[in-house]
Amino acid sequence: MLLVPGLVLCATSESTWGQIPEMFDPAGPNAESVRSVFWLVLAVCTVIFIVVGGTILAFVIRFRERTIDAETEPPQFYGSQPIELAWTLAPALTVLMLALVVIRSVIELRTAPPMQHDQRVRVVGHQWWWEFEYPDYGFSTANELVIPVSEGDQRRSIHLQLESADVIHSFWVPRLAGKTDLIPAKTNEMWLAADQEGTYFGRCAEYCGTQHAKMLIRVDVVSEAAFVQWVEQQKKPAAWNQAVQTGHDRFMELACANCHTIRGTDARGRFGPDLTHLMSRHALASGIMENTQANLTRWIKNPNLDKAGCRMPNMRLSDEDVQAIVDYLLTLR
């Protein structure tokens, strides 16, 4: 009952309440065709609700007992086959229609558009962060997916190959597409495309343990040129700067290197996010805080402060070590 007015409220008073519901504001063909199915079922269901709900209300008002002294019972109707048949067939036809629409749309949505211009990305879910590997270019990054916009006759569809390193997660960026699960020992596929440049947020949608709430996704849709530039940048090994030698050394000596990769150095760990171009990312630890020097320091001192129970341990480093390491990380552009 509150749904419809709620939605209208959302859609009309954007400034007051925040935004248009993401899934009704698609930024790509995939989410768009889901929206049209959504509108259809929403419309059908709203009509049914108004008709049936209205009838119930009308009957309650019309037939409620008015006089206390009404002693006789009202006439008894035991049923009527034609009427019952009618309201068996009407819903049956309605749902048949819906089922056909749905089946068509499932097939349409599962079959990705032509493959000439596609981009492949391997998405691996970890407790509680995302690994995005670009197999065509040989690098991997974390939590922030960068994809080219699809405009004019340059249709760019992105094929995601979804896997999990531990438990089940689910990849959900409402403005681009519905969700698909990442399941260990199973490889799922999904595709998406974006019509508008911009930043779209998403999140893990399958409960995956303690910090499920803090497993956010950021998708940056950029122009073709910017994408090429970004790829070139990401392909490079880590920058080197003599001034941060101490930080580099501490990073390699402490356990950091066992869990993190920094290409071009001895750090080859795969358990945590690739840090080669850490500073090219906007946020830390799966989108929970901005990627600033202060937050980086706070994170490395004790990751549990902002993400209790996360898989990166509190290593009890001295302040000097933290300082040196942060200085080093800040050079990883």
Added chain:
Amino acid sequence: MTAAPQSHAHDSDSSFRPPLTARLHDWVTTVDHKRIGLMYVIMSLLFLVVGGIEAMLIRFQLWTANNTLVSADTFNQLFTMHGTTMIFFVVMPMIAGFANYLVPLMIGCRDVAFPRLNALGFWLSLFGGCILYLSYFTGKGLYGGGAAPDVGWFAYAPLTSPAYARGGSVDYWILGTMVSGIGGITFAVNLIATIVTMRAPGMRLGQVPLFVWMMLIDAWLILFAFPPLTAAQVMLLMDRHLGAHFFDTQAGGSAVLWQHLFWFFGHPEVYIMALPAFGIISEVVPVFSRKVIFGYTSMAMATAAIGFISMGVWAHHMFTVGMSDALDAIFSAASFLIAVPTGIKIFNWTATLYGGRLRLKTPMLFALGFLTMFLIGGLTGIMLAAVPVDWQVSDSYFLVAHFHYVLFGGSLFALMAGFYYWFPKATGRMLGEELGRLHFWLLFVGFNVLFGPMHVSGVLGMPRRVYTYQPGQGWEVWNQLSTIGGVIMGIGFLCFFGNVMHSLFRGKSAGSDPWDAWTLEWATTSPPAVYNFEVVPEVRSRRPLWDLKHPEDPDWKHE
């Protein structure tokens, strides 16, 4: 209304009171279906309070973004315990309680077919609940201390494997629900045997009250749905303790297998909780409309249809796991199909209202509340069955809203209707009407303020089971509405418990047939004597007491 004579059983009860220990002993060792029924209901109400408190903690934690009222782990335990408690230890026992108490009375027999098995079933359910909550004290096993399970009520693999769930809390979840599940199976066997073999002379299977008919289908569903769950849980236990690899994805096991097994139970379970509600509504609506139910036969057939179809739709909980197009299509179509028999029911109840003389007493208010809330839950269910829509809103708060409209607005509202309706039968006293109305309105308003906004936070992208969220997404206001709704409902339940306490001792005395109803349970005293009936009235139709009250126009002339 016919004024019935004051019950005799009640008088003799109060004149002689054995000592407390003796009375307690009587209750603990009882095999009387009525006492067992009452114990089920009391158990359910106790767990309702616990589950409700858990829900309120969840709501307060979500009041603002980045709230720190409870920790992530505590929160994850809270929603796991809330879900498990409400389903296995509130709704299920409440249903078992109603069925136990009412079915023998409604079909005019003395007790259930296997009274001692019945007692076993109750104690298994209760002990299951105790096992689950023991985890709060010893759940960490060798790690020391307590921790409730935190894997969600459907405990997806491999989150339940020892690698991700250390300590024993998951074992408590498994054992608690397994033990109570076995209790549920004994209950179902017993109920089927009773309904099939022990009906009063003259009462054909096609003449039992609809509540009884729906409980019969319900019992069959329990019988088909629970054993697979038990089996899956045994497999999980073997994985956890004997080194098996059914669900162990690191060693060739399958995480999706668990989902299939679980939902093969989990979806019918939804109908196991809904059918008794339908049954109650099919009793309450006619009596308070003063009309016979519209289309008894189609009602009964629709129930059987729901029973069948509900066994074949489980994978609609799995549209996001990447099944084939064919599977998605089949399960989507099957889920749509279930709207047909469900629709028939709603239409038949509505048609029963037509031309009636509606007495808007508390049970009827709850029944009407059920009709509208369940309608909404059913319609959002249709939306979720549309696969692409499901890809967007599944596992979001939209889904949370949907199943609360079905289980709370549906099942629990109906159970409340039944509670107000049959309380006089079980206790000999009426529940207060004013507090009852207040209870209803607080619950109705609170319910919609709580769960309505969840549809919106869901389409705004809020996933379920998050202990906190980031600011700036427009989610706060909807969560705050929800929390306010929760508080309103809490007050409503306070009225309810106050009402029950007050009415138990001070309530207006009920007489044997306070609602001027038509089924057999109203033909005996309130509360009924141990032997239920002195004389069983002759049964020639679906409404034996109507025939008695209206000899000029009995039902059997029309059936």
